[in-house]
Amino acid sequence: MDLSRDTLISLYKTMTTIRHFEERGIPETGQRQMSASVHSSAGQEAVPTGICAHLTNEDYIGSTHRGHGHCIAKGVDPKNMMAELFGRSTGNNKGKGGSMHIADMSKGMLGTNGVVAASVPLAVGAALTSKLRNFGRVAVAFFGDGGANQGVLHECMNLASVWKLPVIFCCENNGYAESTPVSYGLSVANVADRAAGYDMPGIHVDGMDVFAVYEAAGEAVARARAGEGPSLLECRTYRFYGHTVFDDPLSYRTKEEQDHWRSRDPLKLFREMVVPEGLVTEEELNQMDDEAEALMEEAIKFADESPMPDPLELYDDVYVDYPVDMMRRGANMDI
Amino acid sequence: MTTDIMSTTVDREILYREAINEALRQEMELDETVIIMGEEIAGGAGLEHLGIVDAWGGPFRTTVGLIQQFGKERILDTPLSEAAFVGTAIGAASTGMRAVAELMFVDFVGVCMDQLLNNAAKMRYMFGGQVKVPFVLLTRIGAGFGSAAQHSESFYSIFSHIPGLKGVVPSDPYTAKGLLTAAIRDDDPVVYFEHKGLYLDKGAVPEEPYVIPLGKARTVRPGKDITLVGISRMTWVCTEAAEELQKQGTNAEVIDLLSVSPIDYDHIIDSVRRTHRLVVVDEDTPVCSLASDICARVAEEAFDYLDAPPSRVTAPHTPVPYSRPLENNYVPNAARVVRTVQGLVS
Numbered sequence: 001m002d003l004s005r006d007t008l009i010s011l012y013k014t015m016t017t018i019r020h021f022e023e024r025g026i027p028e029t030g031q032r033q034m035s036a037s038v039h040s041s042a043g044q045e046a047v048p049t050g051i052c053a054h055l056t057n058e059d060y061i062g063s064t065h066r067g068h069g070h071c072i073a074k075g076v077d078p079k080n081m082m083a084e085l086f087g088r089s090t091g092n093n094k095g096k097g098g099s100m101h102i103a104d105m106s107k108g109m110l111g112t113n114g115v116v117a118a119s120v121p122l123a124v125g126a127a128l129t130s131k132l133r134n135f136g137r138v139a140v141a142f143f144g145d146g147g148a149n150q151g152v153l154h155e156c157m158n159l160a161s162v163w164k165l166p167v168i169f170c171c172e173n174n175g176y177a178e179s180t181p182v183s184y185g186l187s188v189a190n191v192a193d194r195a196a197g198y199d200m201p202g203i204h205v206d207g208m209d210v211f212a213v214y215e216a217a218g219e220a221v222a223r224a225r226a227g228e229g230p231s232l233l234e235c236r237t238y239r240f241y242g243h244t245v246f247d248d249p250l251s252y253r254t255k256e257e258q259d260h261w262r263s264r265d266p267l268k269l270f271r272e273m274v275v276p277e278g279l280v281t282e283e284e285l286n287q288m289d290d291e292a293e294a295l296m297e298e299a300i301k302f303a304d305e306s307p308m309p310d311p312l313e314l315y316d317d318v319y320v321d322y323p324v325d326m327m328r329r330g331a332n333m334d335i
Numbered sequence: 336m337t338t339d340i341m342s343t344t345v346d347r348e349i350l351y352r353e354a355i356n357e358a359l360r361q362e363m364e365l366d367e368t369v370i371i372m373g374e375e376i377a378g379g380a381g382l383e384h385l386g387i388v389d390a391w392g393g394p395f396r397t398t399v400g401l402i403q404q405f406g407k408e409r410i411l412d413t414p415l416s417e418a419a420f421v422g423t424a425i426g427a428a429s430t431g432m433r434a435v436a437e438l439m440f441v442d443f444v445g446v447c448m449d450q451l452l453n454n455a456a457k458m459r460y461m462f463g464g465q466v467k468v469p470f471v472l473l474t475r476i477g478a479g480f481g482s483a484a485q486h487s488e489s490f491y492s493i494f495s496h497i498p499g500l501k502g503v504v505p506s507d508p509y510t511a512k513g514l515l516t517a518a519i520r521d522d523d524p525v526v527y528f529e530h531k532g533l534y535l536d537k538g539a540v541p542e543e544p545y546v547i548p549l550g551k552a553r554t555v556r557p558g559k560d561i562t563l564v565g566i567s568r569m570t571w572v573c574t575e576a577a578e579e580l581q582k583q584g585t586n587a588e589v590i591d592l593l594s595v596s597p598i599d600y601d602h603i604i605d606s607v608r609r610t611h612r613l614v615v616v617d618e619d620t621p622v623c624s625l626a627s628d629i630c631a632r633v634a635e636e637a638f639d640y641l642d643a644p645p646s647r648v649t650a651p652h653t654p655v656p657y658s659r660p661l662e663n664n665y666v667p668n669a670a671r672v673v674r675t676v677q678g679l680v681s
Contacts, residue, residue: 121454
């Protein structure tokens with residue numbers, strides 16, 4: 001691919017920021033004993049990076065339980081994300097959501113989501129809004145290989161195809177739904193094969209190669225923007241860690257398999273493909289790694305120094321308008 | 336003209352189903368971001384070559400004529416995919432539309448509950464207040480029509496139980512229009528329960544748009560000896576029972592609940608403090624029900640005023656049966672209410 005130096009720098013910067021967020025933020029969250037429900041996307045950085053590079057702040061994405069990478073690629077500030085993981089009032093969601101619900105409506109980020117494939121119709125709905133109001137925006141619905149078997153996804157692919165909505169269904173196939181291999185639960189060889197059932201293009205790409213993702217996503221996004229309807233883009237990728245921070249992936253994956261995919265680390269592949277071309281140097285990439293590391297230090301400091309929510313915020317934002325008395329009446333609350 | 340926000344004295348009378356249609360039409364005229372989606376809401380939507388774009392206007396004709404006026408961009412007849420279109424409506428509502436989705440019968444909620452429970456109800460809270468979800472789910476309740484167990488439930492209590500959702504149960508054409516107008520204009524998700532047994536009821540309805548506030552009950556019959564609380568069509572079972580009770584010397588007050596979230600407990604408690612007795616008449620099943628909840632609340636907050644146990648007349652804890660004698664016994668009726676009241680006042 002013929003990409004500008006600026007684009008190359010931007011792609012790498014996003015990937016290394018995601019990597020550093022996962023490598024630092026998740027253990028730091030664990031040390032603060034905030035949550036066990038945190039899912040690392042380390043290893044999968046090329047997918048959100050290659051796709052969101054084609055989106056603006058006005059475009060929408062719906063994300064998954066493994067969504068930190070989607071957030072960062074969509075422009076959500078890692079400082080606020082870290083604060084959200086630490087349960088602080090400066091978090092994107094004021095500490096109300098945590099890792100599985102990070103949202104930033106100012107960036108078109110419709111939330112990471114704790115229910116598999118549940119965010120897909122939200123993205124489809126955002127695409128409908130765009131179409132009806134002539135916003136010219138597109139929406140990306142991220143889901144995993146586990147989500148590929150959820151009924152709501154299939155209903156949504158049909159609906160989006162019937163209504164020719166500007167949406168890209170993006171399957172991040174990392175090979176495992178929790179511990180269950182994709183081969184066990186999928187009736188077809190590739191998730192992308194299922195696009196035929198909904199009369200949309202189905203593309204299968206190497207999800208460790210950010211350029212392959214970038215190129216395929218460019219076509220799908222262009223098709224959506226042109227009003228030609230949805231696409232299904234499957235990116236074959238791998239998560240370097242377990243389903244959550246607690247499971248040992250070697251209980252269901254072989255070391256050989258893990259080593260193989262580690263050798264195809266998307267940041268490493270990027271270096272191998274880009275540095276010999278001479279547009280970006282090894283030193284510049286190292287410097288971006290250092291900057292990402294510094295950003296995480298800053299984010300952790302910001303989060304630690306931020307206040308916890310006031311206990312009375314328990315009752316805030318349940319509704320736009322509802323009597324607070326009705327939320328605690330009869331519950332014998334302390335506050 | 337309207338003398339009280341909870342009732343009207345206008346001469347113009349229309350059907351309950353026409354009141355629903357009128358509220359939808361007027362709100363779509365007033366606000367171009369209002370859209371409606373659902374199965375058969377137009378019907379025949381794919382048969383444009385036959386000139387048919389409105390074969391049904393909804394299975395109960397509540398959306399009749401809307402596609403002709405507003406076009407298929409805003410009247411979105413959907414494939415049979417409740418999870419997809421309910422979720423899509425929620426997504427549209429959270430990104431700039433006022434989205435109305437119609438779930439043909441509340442019994443079908445199982446296929447789209449995740450979207451209501453985990454997205455519509457929780458998004459605003461989970462996201463720290465970043466989003467409003469002006470979404471209305473129109474759905475139908477009510478037994479008594481030989482439709483059996485999967486088309487007859489009155490499951491509003493499930494929705495009352497979910498923080499983040501509101502719910503309304505209009506009981507006549509006036510409340511049908513006013514509550515639907517309020518629901519569409521509201522910035523929170525609202526579930527709107529139409530009762531199948533009320534569609535052909537006729538009543539006074541002002542022509543201009545008006546709003547009945549969400550979360551407010553109304554007293555439809557004043558009385559001093561006992562408070563009867565009706566939910567949806569059960570309000571009229573209560574008034575029928577009250578007429579019979581009057582003949583027996585018992586003066587019953589009847590409250591029409593109108594909202595199942597928030598619940599207007601204060602209106603009920605104020606009444607019970609005067610009457611000292613309570614019966615809640617609920618077409619839903621009795622376990623963990625709205626009737627149970629209201630009785631518990633009254634027992635907690637008005638215990639000293641009570642002269643008899645707060646009581647309930649409800650459907651039994653069974654699915655809705657098909658055969659007429661079975662179904663007739665399932666749905667609460669005035670005779671059961673009268674008998675229950677007799678046991679409390681004697």
